[in-house]
Amino acid sequence: MRYKIRKMTLIVLLSTALSNPDAVYASASDRAQSNETTVPIVNIGKKDVIKSIEFENNRAYKDKTLLKKLDFEVDDYIDPILAESGRNIISEFYRSKGFPHVEVMLDRKKLSEGKIIYTIVEGPRLKIKSIRFTGNKAIKTGDLRNTIKTKTRSWILWPVYYTEEKIKADVEKLRTLYFNRGFLNHRIVAQGQSHITFIIEEGPLYKIRNITFTGNTIFETEALRAELTLESGQIYYQQKAQAHTKRILKLYREDGYVDAEVWQQHRWIPETNLVDVEFKITEGRQFRIGKVEITGNEQVHDKVIRRILDEYDFSPGELYNAHIAPRQGGGQLERYVQTMTMSEEAIIRPAQPTARAPERRDAIVDIKEGMTGIVNPGIAMGSDSGVIGQLIWQQRNFDVQDWPENFEEFITMRSFTGAGQSLRVALEPGTVVSYYSVTFTEPYFQDKPTSLDVVGSSWERWRESHNEKKKKGYVGFEKRLKNRWRPSFGFRVENVEVFDLDFDAPQEIV
The missing domain is CATH 3.10.20.310 (membrane protein fhac)
Structure with a gap:
């Protein structure tokens, strides 16, 4: 209430000053003739409140x-x-x-x-008791039921109640289904509330007459047509045509045409069941990558991010691949950077070209860092394994050279970070079973797209007739190739020791 009164006072005061300045302040000559201080008085009309x-x-x-x-x-x-x-x-x-x-x-x-x-x-609350489809011949009723969201039961037992918004949304889902199946001139309406009937008039299937391209000067029409599986005489599927639109757009954006756009539209041929399909292309200009500017990274080193970009040939001088890093975001490269750096978000966007380098566009990589380290203490108890304590320390952005300046930095996981490596230490001592392990991963061994994995573990169990101890070690390499093949090889050593055998120990281990 106080805030609203002050706000109203300010509005009335300003409006009074604008309409009649003398009502708020005396003139300079009047103030000179009088030593009294002029105080403006504003009357605020009473306004009723909700009681x-x-x-x-x-x-x-x-x-x-x-x-x-x-x-x-x-x-x-x-x-x-x-x-x-x-x-x-x-x-x-x-x-x-x-x-x-x-x-x-x-x-x-x-x-x-x-x-x-x-x-x-209120009126009655209407439960949906039945859902029917009539008029559908080309698409099975089961497929239609799977398309709509409205059901007669939720989680088998709970009833579903009628809402007009849900039914309208289901009609749109059915229309999209028919449109994608080539029925471009269908009609669907829903009737009823407790007993709902979707009345469908499918109409004819439409086939493709001609496929044309407009706006393309960089790629020949035949080169673009080679990217398609659409042909004259085929049934026109909207979803399939949209997939081909993305193929053509990929062709341009992979080649540095950052601002390229492709639209697909169809035109009905009067008095026939045919359509002409047109792909409209806006090519824009071809760009190479200028500088790569990285922002937002306080923990992870620039080098870690740059070698990820280098793996995808996204570095200065290369063609700006806007397919893996589109200007609107959400590209494959952004997801990979986010995964490899354990960030909450990674956005790559092109800067505007400058007059000095009109053929280049700088790439701005904005990182929103997330939590990369965890400390997980715990305790468990089992009839076979006894009592087991647990302490797991894991850093997924590990850097052995970043030693803590104090104990607080170590506890809060603000040390040993920055190099993009991963280190996991697990200590699980127990009364019957104990397990200890150390796992280290370097995703870019010698700054190449080759990962190095080193694992060491020790397992020990105390039994009534004997005790067991196992020690394992593993070193492995994996090469990430451009064609997504990942050849790997590794070395494994293992030592098993059985000791403190009693006279009743099993014969197979004696």
Whole structure:
């Protein structure tokens, strides 16, 4: 309330000053003739506030639930427009819960008394009891049921209630399905509330007459046509045509055409069941990568990110591959950088070209770092393994050269970070079984796309008749090739020791 009064005072004061400056401040000559201080006085008209918000005849939902849906509360200034919007909010809430015939009325006469009173006629809550499809011949009923979201039961037992929004959304899903199957001139309507029937008029299948390309000057039409599996005489599938649009766009963006765009559209041929398919192309200019600027990385080193980019040939002087790093984000390279650096988000965007280098565009790599280290203590108990303690220390952005300056840095995982390596130490001592292991991974051995894995572990178990101890070691390499093949080789050593044998130890280990 205090904030709103101060805000109103400021508005009235300013408006008074603009309309009549003398009403706020005395003139300079008047102030010179008088030693008295002039204080402006502004009268603010009294405005009614909401004294109460009431609901009548509501049975399905309590007042407390309905009050939370409103955009205002008691002691706010009363506003007839806001009160009317509250009526609509309550109506929509009921409809979303399966009350399609709800009516909410506002008592406008009580507004002058500061009271907002809603009278609710809820009507029946309609359960969806059956769903039918009629008129479908080309697409099976089972496929149609799998397409829509509305069901007669949720989690087998719970009923589903009718809402107009859900049914409209299902009609759109069915239309998309038919459109993608080549039925471009279909008609679908839904009837009923408890018993819903989707009435379908499929219409004819449409086939492709001609395929044309416009706007292409860099790639010949035949080269673009070679990227397609669409041919004249085939059934026109919208989804398939959109996939071909992405193929053509990939061809341009991989070749440095950062701003290239491709649209696909079809045109009906009058009085036939044929369509012409056109791919419209805006090529733009070809760019190479200028500088690569990395921002947002406080823990991970620039070198770690740059070698990831180098693996994808995304480095200064190379063609700007906007397929793996599109300007709108969400590309394959961004996801790979995010995964390899354990970041919350990685965005790669092209800067605008400069007058000095109009054929180049700098790449800005923005990293939002995440938590890369964990310390996980624990304890477990089992009838066969006894009591086992657990302490796991793991850093997925490990750097052996980044030693902590104090104990707090070590505990808060702000040390041993930056080089993009991974180190996991597991200590699990127990009364019957104990296990210890160290795992180290260098994803870029000698700064090449080759990973080095080193694993060492020790396992020991105390039995009634004997004790066992196993020690293992592993060193492996994996090369990541451009064609996604990953040849690997490794060396493994293992030592098994059985000791403290009793006279009743099993014969196979004696």
